[in-house]
Amino acid sequence: MTGQVRTVDGRVAGRRGQATRQKLLDCLSEMLSSSPYRDVKVIDVARKAGTSPATFYQYFPDVEGAVLEIAEEMASEGARLTALVEGRSWIGKSGWQTAEELVEGFLDFWRANDAILRVVDLGAAEGDKRFYKIRMKILNSVTNSLTESVKELQSKGKVDKDVSAAAMAGSLVAMLAAVSSHQKGFQTWGVKQAELKPNLALLVHLGITGKKPTK
């Protein structure tokens, strides 16, 4: 599937090369966490990795290219978010639990990858299809499952037919993503995590089932 890892000039990377490549990715990741995206320079990444800029360009076309690589990896990892929805019940107490766990899992994932995710978000918002695709890959895993949940509830007559399942799922997921990326912001503003989570869960439950949860 992934095929062989190749350098920019076409050679196949061996053990040592892959290690260097990975080290560069790791350092870039770190830099993204500690300084503004706009100010991340190739030379800094290279220095941090104990190598030269030329080496960086051997493995990646530019900073953006390397970021895409990191993002791709994260997206694969993010596929596990599906498990937060798939096969879960939205009825009664277990419905509330599903909502709570979805929120919990989502926020955790976002916090763990916030630096790279905000760059992906920017790229997507700027219209770059590659970043957009990655963002989709992550969000779709949840969105699709949620869409199915809504449709199922609709077929049972438990949710109004005029609700667009896809739009509802998409909006909820966008909300989760947005709140996640501004978690620190909420705190500064005086809203505590402990308050935030139940409220998000409530909104998710309301959106999916149309009803207040029974706790």
Add this chain to the structure above:
Amino acid sequence: MTGQVRTVDGRVAGRRGQATRQKLLDCLSEMLSSSPYRDVKVIDVARKAGTSPATFYQYFPDVEGAVLEIAEEMASEGARLTALVEGRSWIGKSGWQTAEELVEGFLDFWRANDAILRVVDLGAAEGDKRFYKIRMKILNSVTNSLTESVKELQSKGKVDKDVSAAAMAGSLVAMLAAVSSHQKGFQTWGVKQAELKPNLALLVHLGITGKKPTK
């Protein structure tokens, strides 16, 4: 309030100077719409404005500084968003109308300023307090009004007491902002604007009142 406009080296800007300054801001604004933030260079902005890089640095410390200026202006303009909530009713049919108009107004504002807003979002997410403050200024105008609405409904016993008004308002506003910045994304993905808006309005109504709207 605004005081006098000053150059970086402390002189007061006259008529001509202010015009040049404004032209630079306009050109920067345009560039932000057409190319990735990371690739916006001072020299390009200057060229577009028919002047030299040195002139740019006379009025702004760097690109970021100029962006902050544009953002500040937009934030002032955005204060009018308060009108979308303040003094509106959340009861019965007019409640549904309030929700619809809030969504409509919010999406419009975001679409009109998407380029600058995504830079503000990035800056805020990266922890830059100046950007964060501007984001607050815009969102607070709506968030505070919504928080009041929820509290009012709570005092009338129409909404559960255990809902944190601030967290709910904040989450909803974050959702609106997020969906707005990825409007194009939704379309590409197959969700039409026409479906999106009612669903957002539904979520807002559910979140604020806890009930389904009567249309």
Add this chain to the structure above:
DNA sequence: TCGGTAAGCTGACGGCATGACAGGACAAGT
């Protein structure tokens, strides 16, 4: 053991953006 071959790395270079300065152009009042 010993080349041979391909992988891996870097010094060096032209090109371009940055940011500072000093000096010239310009407008307005006297």
Add this chain to the structure above:
DNA sequence: ACTTGTCCTGTCATGCCGTCAGCTTACCGA
């Protein structure tokens, strides 16, 4: 016309970008 203060730009040192040729290192088969 002269002065004054604003406004703009040519120029320069500095530093990053992105590429190339060429050197070093590791692996492998004879």
